[in-house]
Amino acid sequence: AIDMLMKFGDVESAERVFRSIKAKGANIYGALMNGYNLNGESWKCFKIFEEMKEKDIIPDEIGWNILIGACSKSGMLHHCQYIVNQIPLHIQNKIRIQSALIDMWGKCGSIEKAKNVFDLVGDRDTITYTAMINAFALNGMGSQAVELYREMPNNLRDHVSQICVLNACSHAGLLHEARTIFNEIS
Template identity: 65%
Template sequence: MSNDCRNNNIVLNSAIDMLMKFRDVESAECIFDSIKKKNIISYGALMSGYNINSKPWKCFKILEEMKQQGVVLNEHVWNILIGTCSKIDMIRQCQYIIDQIPLHIQNLKQIQISLIHMWSKCGSIEMAQNIFKSVHDQDIMIYNAMINGFGLNGMGFEAIELYRQMPNELHDEVTHICVLNACSHSGLLDQARNIFNEIPFKTEKIVTAMTDCLSRLFLFDEAEKLIDEYETTNSPNFIMYMYLLSGARNNHNSKLSEKIYNRMKSLFPDEKEGLTSGTILVSNIYSSIGEYQQAKEFRSSQIKELGQKIKPGLSWTDGSGEIVKVCFVFYAFSAHDNSHPQSAEIHAEVNRMTSEVIKLGYKCDSSWVIRELQAPGPIKRRRKRPETAIKRQLTM
């Protein structure tokens, strides 16, 4: 990069955006640090990149830096921060951010849409509804956000009711997807079928949403038939098969999962990252039925064949509800993580809470435990419910 470019904020901001989209967070941070006169666009590019790369907690540190530098936040940056809150799903942090947003910005349509999504993700559906009701000129995006919010909170009937209240001319692809997802999350099979059949033009994403719904309810024959019909006039869709595979995992159906996974490898040989996720699902299915050695061997051989590395899933929490200099303290951790200096105390507290919930009647379904149980305890392996019984329940 020439010296002229290194002193050009437009170029540097674009470089940050590009590197973040290529998942090169470290290089993007280096460029950000090299900018002598950072502007609101520089900060926004970095924060947006953190959200893209699943590092939302870093946005709060940038917010404090901006405040210290006297940078006035605009609608775009506030929208990014609301998106950050949506990813973290912690009500206290959400409220902390909202309390700082000027009222005239909170009343902007795009901000209201983001707030509905944020509160819905946090489980504060009443807050989302209050914002929805406060919007005078409700348009398609506002409706879609609220329908999606109902779906995220298992309120399928409310989502359908709002969908029916919408003027038909406002329905678009996103609307159909949101209401089908809401039916899916609430187990409303008949309603999903009716809505799907009413849709005049079924796009790829709409068919994918219906595939997800059928797979979640273990109606695999119907889901596969839908995919086959779609593929008579369209190219195969990777996500449809991932939904099928996820449903097979939830149903602990190893034979179906093997069939789906092998078909995915045949149809999508270049989808290395996605196939890695599929490998983990199949491996977990083997573990869920007690085939731990097979799970280990399958996972090892497939990951080696794909030439991929498994990215650990991370969760985060704030430290004891404390705010240090109005900046939240976050701890990221992965499964079986002992890197924190207080790991012993953390695990002891988890064990204490586990004992408490067991006393209150909690029973663990060990089919979701993917490691072999080493000692007897309160966790008992449950026998898999036959698929026919599940289907019979759904039709009652």
């Protein structure tokens, strides 16, 4: 019910349903936090996370991903670092979390931290590469985005990674590189 109400933008009703549930698990908290992200109220996720901590409820991988998403939207480095410091290592080593962290650090302007996470990823996939290409693009590092795109195995390239690298070229004024990549795609 929380998820459905949030998708319809009825945050107040979703919060009422949430408060009415006696035994809340990580999935119930996650549904509420995800709804806040969907409805532009990501800052509320941090309050919910503190409530979870008080009740000794540890987010699952999905919950951590939602919290990382809230950090990405907030752009507040201290929130980002605080949340990252809370994530258990066995969760931090999961590729979806690592990709989300790359995206988060890139959106918050901490390209060095994004690159550090990227360098730790052992078996990179399309999402991981694309997150790092986009992080470079968002931070005015078009040449680095193109260089990483060139290093990316061809079988991992998709329309999203192509759009990200072309966007990086556009913002950095790399017309020749953009034209070359566009011609390769066509």
